[in-house]
Amino acid sequence: MSEVTAEINASRVESGIVLGPGDVLSVRFPELSDWNHETTVRPDGKASFLLLDDLRVAGLTIDVLDRFLTEAYRPHRVALTLTVMVISQAPRTVTVLGEVRRPGAVALDLNGHLTLVESLARAGGYIKETALLKRLLLVRWDAQENRQLAWEIDARPDQWAAEVPILLQPFDVVFVPNTPVDDVGIFVDQYIRRMIPFPQVLPSVITVSAE
Secondary structure, X not given: OHHHHHHHHHOOOOOOOEOOOOOEXXXXXXXXXXXXXXEEOOOOOEEOOOOOOOEEOOOOEHXXXXXXXXXXXXXXXXXXXXXXXXXXXXXXXXXXXXXXXXXXXXXXXXXXXXXXXXXXXXXXXXXXXXXXXXXXXXXXXXXXOOEEEEEEEOOOHHHOOOOOOOEOOOOOEEEEOXXXXXXXXXXXXXOHHHHOOOHHHOOOOEEEEEX
């Protein structure tokens, strides 16, 4: 358990904001003030930018979007400086599905902290009669590496006393199955992807780890 916990926690975004639907962005051009504008990330993960087509931005960090926009604006002006800021951030949640009593979105604390065990509790707890906790799935979008990750985790109660808890991050999906998932990659691609707040930005590349 300790090895998979370390791997999951190491994949968290520790710096930079991963953009999501509802975020309001400010784009500023120091040399072209009339190009300054604000835009909102829509539920489909896209946002509208001056002089550009709608762009998918959900799942990107601010640094990545800054570089992406700099390149996108280059045809309009070769030498260009811009800054992207989040001026309003939508509430962050994770999604807990499967054999829990209240499946759906679970809010993170104001400091962005939420453990795996806490997410199960806030979803009403697991259903003892049907939940296969030893094969729980955690799915995460890795904005730094531009890929989707998935882990099989033994989340039975006797594992909850671990010294280091599994930490979640915004947009994680926790799935408590009732039967073993034979092919995690296929299952994630066909089922879990549709439950993520911005599935259209996720590639079909899935890295699966098992405890």
